[in-house]
Amino acid sequence: xxxxxxxxxALLAGLxxxxxxxxxxxxxxxxxxxxxxxxxxxxxxxxxxxxxxxYIVRNWWQGLVDLRNxxxxxxxxxxALDTLIRIKAEYDLLQQENETLRGLxxxxxxxxxxxxxxxxxxxxxxxxxxxxLVLNRGAKDGLAPGLAVMTDKGLIGxxxxxxxxxxxxxxxxxxSTRQHIAVMTTAQKKAYGVIEGYDSENGLLVMGKMPLxxxxxxxxxxxxxxxxxxxxPGLPVGSIEKVRPGRxxxxxxxxxxxxxxxxxxxxxxxxxxxxxxxxxxxxx
Amino acid sequence: xxxxxxxxxxxLFIVLLMVDGTGLVNSSxxxxxxxxxxxxxxxxxxxxxxxxxxxxxxxxxxxxxxxGRFIGLETFFWTFYVxxxxxxxxxxxRSVFFIVPLAGLSLALFDLYADGxxxxxxxxxxxxxxxxxxxxxxxxxxGMIAALILYAVMVPALRALMQERDITHxxx
Numbered sequence: 001x002x003x004x005x006x007x008x009x010a011l012l013a014g015l016x017x018x019x020x021x022x023x024x025x026x027x028x029x030x031x032x033x034x035x036x037x038x039x040x041x042x043x044x045x046x047x048x049x050x051x052x053x054x055y056i057v058r059n060w061w062q063g064l065v066d067l068r069n070x071x072x073x074x075x076x077x078x079x080a081l082d083t084l085i086r087i088k089a090e091y092d093l094l095q096q097e098n099e100t101l102r103g104l105x106x107x108x109x110x111x112x113x114x115x116x117x118x119x120x121x122x123x124x125x126x127x128x129x130x131x132x133l134v135l136n137r138g139a140k141d142g143l144a145p146g147l148a149v150m151t152d153k154g155l156i157g158x159x160x161x162x163x164x165x166x167x168x169x170x171x172x173x174x175x176s177t178r179q180h181i182a183v184m185t186t187a188q189k190k191a192y193g194v195i196e197g198y199d200s201e202n203g204l205l206v207m208g209k210m211p212l213x214x215x216x217x218x219x220x221x222x223x224x225x226x227x228x229x230x231x232x233p234g235l236p237v238g239s240i241e242k243v244r245p246g247r248x249x250x251x252x253x254x255x256x257x258x259x260x261x262x263x264x265x266x267x268x269x270x271x272x273x274x275x276x277x278x279x280x281x282x283x284x
Numbered sequence: 285x286x287x288x289x290x291x292x293x294x295x296l297f298i299v300l301l302m303v304d305g306t307g308l309v310n311s312s313x314x315x316x317x318x319x320x321x322x323x324x325x326x327x328x329x330x331x332x333x334x335x336x337x338x339x340x341x342x343x344x345x346x347x348x349x350x351x352g353r354f355i356g357l358e359t360f361f362w363t364f365y366v367x368x369x370x371x372x373x374x375x376x377x378r379s380v381f382f383i384v385p386l387a388g389l390s391l392a393l394f395d396l397y398a399d400g401x402x403x404x405x406x407x408x409x410x411x412x413x414x415x416x417x418x419x420x421x422x423x424x425x426x427g428m429i430a431a432l433i434l435y436a437v438m439v440p441a442l443r444a445l446m447q448e449r450d451i452t453h454x455x456x
Contacts (some may be wrong), residue, residue: 010364011364014360014363014364015360017356017360018356018357018360018401019401019404021354021355021356036349036355039346039349039350040349040350043305043346043349043350046301046302046305047302047305047306049302050302050303050305050306050308051306051308054306054308122306123305123306123307123350123351124306124307124351125304125305125307125318125347125350125351126304126307126316126317126318127318127347127351127358127394127398128351128352128353129307129316131351131353132351134305134350134351168351174407197409200408200410200414201410201411201414
């Protein structure tokens with residue numbers, strides 16, 4: 001067998017292997033092997049060495065830029081503060097009322113309570129820019145596959161794979177079928193659905209599985225419904241920008257503009273439910 | 285700066301890997317290009333097939349493990365592509381007019397290969413026009429710009445390395 005034939009054979013064998021690997025390895029498998037964990041942790045350490053000083057300098061520079069607009073911003077914040085005081089008072093009253101009613105009903109579920117764990121983004125690759133973020137927190141911090149990840153604006157993804165010191169976040173636009181998120185609108189008459197696709201050209205999430213007669217209006221806010229099991233309800237996702245009938249003509253699809261497109265993220269929060277539910281037995 | 289070309293190239297490669305891994309250069313949204321794979325392509329044109337193959341394999345595996353959807357997507361492409369480049373480079377004069385466009389085209393070729401696999405498994409439904417305009421074209425253009433900068437840094441060191449290798453070969 002000559003040189004060219006051997007190369008061609010190896011190339012074809014490689015192609016077969018790669019296709020088999022893509023088809024057989026489950027996407028979002030949740031666990032990592034020991035060599036993968038070692039490589040990821042080592043890379044995570046090196047990435048932190050670069051990203052930490054960069055973010056320190058960037059934040060310092062951002063602070064300087066912000067200083068120029070301080071007076072104008074202060075005026076706006078003062079006005080916003082008056083509104084916030086009123087909203088906070090209303091919120092406290094409603095929370096008290098909620099607690100009382102829950103007590104009366106002997107209602108035990110605390111699914112809507114969650115704790116936020118801050119984490120820094122230490123890695124991101126240009127080829128998978130819209131797919132993966134690497135965080136500086138891992139299994140040693142109690143992170144597990146399937147936990148929600150959000151910024152101060154809203155939900156951006158789900159933890160996909162965890163090594164000892166780092167974890168990968170699968171962004172909303174690239175969730176596997178097993179990671180589809182149950183969502184609902186916040187209108188008086190709620191519409192329930194599932195985020196099951198992504199329109200990458202317009203940066204919109206596709207909310208499907210809504211009955212055809214569902215009442216959905218443009219601009220409505222979409223939050224997690226908590227019906228998927230693992231994510232707490234009420235995490236903000238985005239607002240509705242477009243509504244169309246589904247391809248099967250039996251359901252409706254809504255296109256959601258995410259509150260945070262996660263194009264430039266340096267810090268995030270990992271959301272853990274306070275009721276201790278971890279989705280044990282569920283694969284992400 | 286060190287006069288040892290091997291050390292210079294190794295340090296440069298590690299720095300590029302770290303910069304790519306953190307996504308700091310690419311976070312500007314103005315400049316989207318992976319520098320470490322450009323390094324691999326340019327280095328492969330001057331290296332022998334086996335070291336080039338190892339370099340491609342290592343880089344691909346690193347990106348597959350840290351960021352990839354599954355292991356093999358990048359490992360396979362860069363291993364084969366880089367060893368092929370290393371073989372083919374003997375027949376061309378390795379000037380800036382050859383290296384820079386080739387580096388940009390290599391990134392575009394990888395985009396086409398990855399998109400082909402994504403479409404095969406229905407992981408993407410992006411239109412071809414959008415993909416060509418926003419991924420292939422951008423990578424080719426930014427790849428060439430970045431390759432021009434890397435050329436100035438890398439090629440003198442690679443030529444020195446080749447000379448050193450040829451002298452050792454003659455002495456042997």
